[in-house]
Amino acid sequence: MLLEVKNLRAGYGPTQVLFGLDFAVAEGGVTALLGANGAGKTTTLRAVSGLVRPEGEVLLSGQRIAGLMTESIARLGVAHVPDGRGTFMELTVEENFRLGAYTRRDPDVAADFARMWEWFPRLKQRWRQQAGTLSGGEQQMLAIARALLLRPKLLLLDEPSFGLAPLIVRDIFAILRRIREESGVGILLVEQNANLALDLADHAYLLETGRIVMSGPAAEIRQDEAIRRSYLGY
Amino acid sequence: MEAFLLQLTACIATGGIYASVALAIVMIYQATHHVNFAQGEMATLSTFIALTMIQAGLPYWVAFAGTLVVSFVMGALVERLIMRPVQHAPILTHVGVYIGMLLIIGNLTGWVFGYTIQMFPSPFEGGGPMLGGLFSAHQLGSVAVTLAVLILVYLFFTKTSLGLAMRAAAYNPRSARLVGIRVDVMLALGWGLAAAIGSVAGMMVAPIVFLDPNMMLGILLYAFAGALLGGIDNPPGAVMGGFLVGVLENLAGAYIVGTDLKLTVALVIIIGVLVLKPSGLFGRVVFTRV
Numbered sequence: 001m002l003l004e005v006k007n008l009r010a011g012y013g014p015t016q017v018l019f020g021l022d023f024a025v026a027e028g029g030v031t032a033l034l035g036a037n038g039a040g041k042t043t044t045l046r047a048v049s050g051l052v053r054p055e056g057e058v059l060l061s062g063q064r065i066a067g068l069m070t071e072s073i074a075r076l077g078v079a080h081v082p083d084g085r086g087t088f089m090e091l092t093v094e095e096n097f098r099l100g101a102y103t104r105r106d107p108d109v110a111a112d113f114a115r116m117w118e119w120f121p122r123l124k125q126r127w128r129q130q131a132g133t134l135s136g137g138e139q140q141m142l143a144i145a146r147a148l149l150l151r152p153k154l155l156l157l158d159e160p161s162f163g164l165a166p167l168i169v170r171d172i173f174a175i176l177r178r179i180r181e182e183s184g185v186g187i188l189l190v191e192q193n194a195n196l197a198l199d200l201a202d203h204a205y206l207l208e209t210g211r212i213v214m215s216g217p218a219a220e221i222r223q224d225e226a227i228r229r230s231y232l233g234y
Numbered sequence: 235m236e237a238f239l240l241q242l243t244a245c246i247a248t249g250g251i252y253a254s255v256a257l258a259i260v261m262i263y264q265a266t267h268h269v270n271f272a273q274g275e276m277a278t279l280s281t282f283i284a285l286t287m288i289q290a291g292l293p294y295w296v297a298f299a300g301t302l303v304v305s306f307v308m309g310a311l312v313e314r315l316i317m318r319p320v321q322h323a324p325i326l327t328h329v330g331v332y333i334g335m336l337l338i339i340g341n342l343t344g345w346v347f348g349y350t351i352q353m354f355p356s357p358f359e360g361g362g363p364m365l366g367g368l369f370s371a372h373q374l375g376s377v378a379v380t381l382a383v384l385i386l387v388y389l390f391f392t393k394t395s396l397g398l399a400m401r402a403a404a405y406n407p408r409s410a411r412l413v414g415i416r417v418d419v420m421l422a423l424g425w426g427l428a429a430a431i432g433s434v435a436g437m438m439v440a441p442i443v444f445l446d447p448n449m450m451l452g453i454l455l456y457a458f459a460g461a462l463l464g465g466i467d468n469p470p471g472a473v474m475g476g477f478l479v480g481v482l483e484n485l486a487g488a489y490i491v492g493t494d495l496k497l498t499v500a501l502v503i504i505i506g507v508l509v510l511k512p513s514g515l516f517g518r519v520v521f522t523r524v
Contacts, residue, residue, distance in 0.1 A: 049412065074414035086409040088402055099402050102395060103414035150413060 002027045002186040003048070003154055006057035010047040017043045019210040020056070024203075025154060030180060030187040032197040032218065035207035041190040042083050044207070045156045048188065049073055049080035060154065075103050079152035083159060085143040089132035093123055096131055096142055100149030109149075116145040119175055137168035141175070148179065155187045161196060169196065176200055198222045241488050242481070247373035247442070248456075249480020250380040254435035255450070255457030256476040257384060258428045260469050264391070265404050265424020266317075268328055269458070269466075272335035273432050274450030276312070279339055280305040280433030281440050281449070282347045285354055294357045298437060302430045309429025310422040317425070318418070344447035354440030376438040383434055384473045387427075391469065400424055452497060456483060459500040462507045465517020474516060479503060 003025040011017045017040045025031040033041045047054035050070040058066040065073050074080075088096050097116065101109045117124040120141040126134055131142055140160055147155055160176070161169040173196055180187065180200070191197035198204060198218045206214040206227070214227060221227055255274065262270045270276075280301055287297035316335065320327050358375030391397035403410040403420035410417050435457075436450065443449060456479050464475025479500065487496040507514060 051408065051411075070411040071414050071416050074412055080412050082408070082412065086406070086412060088406050088409060090405045091398075091402065095398055095402075098395060098398055099410075099413050099415075102399055102402075146413065 001025070001059075002029070002061060003188065004057070004059040004062075005048070006059075008044070008047055008054055008056040008058065010043055010052050010054045012043075012052065017210050018047065021205075021207075021210075021212055023205050023212065023215070025186045025188050026203070028180075028184045028186055029203065030189060030201045032189045032191060032194075032201035032204040033207055034191065034194050034197060034204055037192075038209070039207040040210040041207055042158055043210075045080060045082070045158050045188065045190055049078055049082075049156055051080070051082070074150060077150070077153035078156065079147035079150040079154070080156040081143045081147045081158060081160070083162070085139055087131045087139055087143050087146060090130065092128055092130055093126050093134070093142060094128060096146050097149060100146035101151075104149075104151060108151075112149055112151065116149065119179065120145055136164050137172065140164060140168075140172060144172075144175075144179075148183070148185070152185055155185050157187060157189045157191075159190055159192060161191060161193050169193070173200060241484055243369050243373065245481040245484040246377060246477065247369070247480075248484065249460075249477035250373075250377040251435055251439040251442070251453060251476075252456045252460045252480050253473040253476025254380045254383060254431060254438065255453055256461040256464065256472040257380075257387060257469055258432040258435065259457060259461045260466060260472040261387065261424060261428040261431060263461075263466050264469070265400055265421055265428070267404055268325075268332075269461075270335075270428070271329075271332040271454070272339055273428065274454035274457075275336050275339040275343065276305070276309065276429050277432035277436035278445075278447060278450045279343045280308070280429065281354065281436035281445055282343055282447075284433070284437050285352065285440075285445060286347075288355060294355060298357070301433050301437065305429040305433035306426040308426075310426035312429070313422045313425035317421070340447055347447070349447060351444045351446045354437070354445045356441035372441055376442075379434065379438055380473070383431060384470065387431065387469055396423075455497065456480070456500045459503040459507075461514075463503055463514055465514030468514065468516050471514055471516030475514065 001024045005021060005023050008021040009016065009018050021044060023031065033044060035041055043052060046052040048058055050068055050073045054066045056066065057064065060076060060078060063076070065076060088099060097113060101112065122138050123142055123145060126138060131139065134142060144160070160172055177200060179185065189197055189201060198221060201218040204215065204218045204221050205212050255277065258273050259269055262268065262273065283304055284297050284301040287300055288294060292300070316331060320331055356372040356375070358371040391401060399410070399415045400420045400423060403415055403417040407417045439453060440449065457476060460476035460479040461472045462475070463478055464471030464473065482503065483496055483499045486499045487493045491498065
């Protein structure tokens, strides 16, 4: 397993949000976390990348990462695209790219830049533009590119569809599918749009107020009428 | 005409001093988004340390380099020991800490090195008046040093990945950590660099205004005006602003308001910029699409 999480608990000060989650992401697999607002999806991602302090076990390729600093977890190969995207608005697209590859000293960085241009041609057109002037869709693409430039083993994606027009969302998920096939990175995906998420994922977990209430292969969860009605709402 | 030209060259020399202190202010601003009021006092302390090394018999440029190193360490330590504990405190706490440091470092300098006004040597002596007698060797030399520092800082921030990481850490600490940047190290580096740049300003100004514990008090105000005028987030802009303030201050002092009201010029510039063009002349207006 690429990521194994056991009995994960986390919260903000006195407010506990997660009450013992167990889940996993397979090597090169896509795992989706589904659930309503306030279920704890964003907090789960933050606990994995160390932005909030987790209790319990978080294992990345068998190595314990719970309790490490965010920057150390990033260096171990976890790239988090947080809610609000986390691009550097004041800097140019080029500088955002360079920062994405900041920890890397290998000679493949230039090749990876070219790869990102292939996946996201719009970003190449905006190369010297300040990131804050990009459209919402372009910013999301930049956020994903920036994260991939870390050459992560695991990509944490927080609501890549948030605030975007349906056509743009379709584009982004098409690119994610391509990234999944061509790069072999494992993805932990948080998404409100269950339909989209289950299309991309091979495994899914349903969160309700900080607990996992259901899990299984994405295809099965898609089929299950009862789950769809009660948890996914469509 | 001769008098006017002399005024103008004096302007450029003092402007160079304002420019380098303004640069130090902008450096801290780039790294922390705060303005360190104690920047001038830290520079004065550095200059006294330089003087001590020179009096101990070290050659000027060895003392110069040594002072850069000591100042860098001093700046980084201030960040570690004083600023780190109040990192997440509200902005007023920071302002309080800066004012406290201004008083403490200023008085510490006086207590250790005394309040008598001292001569400080210039490395550019002996050339005599240059360019038709308009510039002294020290004026030309200090302008050259200021420009060299500026170019180095500019290259550092735009061309090196460490400089880029420092800017990223200031703009968006959370995202910086997510790409693996050690934000706390960047902050300490920023403070260290700013203190080193401030020490250069101190060593360049001391031969002109003489060295005493309050040497930088007025200069800091002019430098702040220069930094604002040029754009508080723009190192080259701050240097331009520093030179401009030097020119405005000297010309206004000589021909309009008289020397007694010179400091007013700086205050008028500060208020004028804040009211009319808060991003400064060369500052970047940051666009955010919502």
